[in-house]
Amino acid sequence: xxxxxxxxxxxxxxxxxxxxxxxxxxxxxxxxxxxxxxxxxxxxxxxxxxxxxxxxxxxxxxxxxxxxxxxxxxxxxxxxxxxxxxxxxxxxx
Numbered sequence: 259x260x261x262x263x264x265x266x267x268x269x270x271x272x273x274x275x276x277x278x279x280x281x282x283x284x285x286x287x288x289x290x291x292x293x294x295x296x297x298x299x300x301x302x303x304x305x306x307x308x309x310x311x312x313x314x315x316x317x318x319x320x321x322x323x324x325x326x327x328x329x330x331x332x333x334x335x336x337x338x339x340x341x342x343x344x345x346x347x348x349x350x351x
Contacts, residue, residue: 259334261325262347264314266297271346274311275339277301278326278348286329286336294319314344325350 265271277287292308293300299319300310313319325348328334334350341347 259325259351260347260349261321262342262345263318263322264345265318266312266314266344268341268344270312271341271344273309275341275346277303277309277311279336279339288326288330290330291323291326294323299323 265274279286287303287305288301289304290302291299292302297313297315297319298310299313299322300308302308313322329336329350337349337351339346339348
């Protein structure tokens with residue numbers, strides 16, 4: 259399964275990509291979604307830190323939250339992420 263979401267700029271897309279997936283260990287780093295406020299998603303990572311990512315709008319936040327929930331629940335794994343400017347493509351399986 260694959261989605262493509264828009265972030266609020268290239269920096270936010272790069273940040274989300276780095277928070278989602280560690281290519282070297284093939285590991286998903288996000289443990290939970292802590293909060294959603296308008297176009298902002300606050301995520302908890304496995305190292306117990308929390309980070310905020312700004313997406314383009316609330317629609318992209320909903321799409322991302324729905325998509326990532328099965329990964330958080332250990333039903334799927336992130337297979338890859340790819341950045342296209344301010345967009346990020348996420349593949350899970």
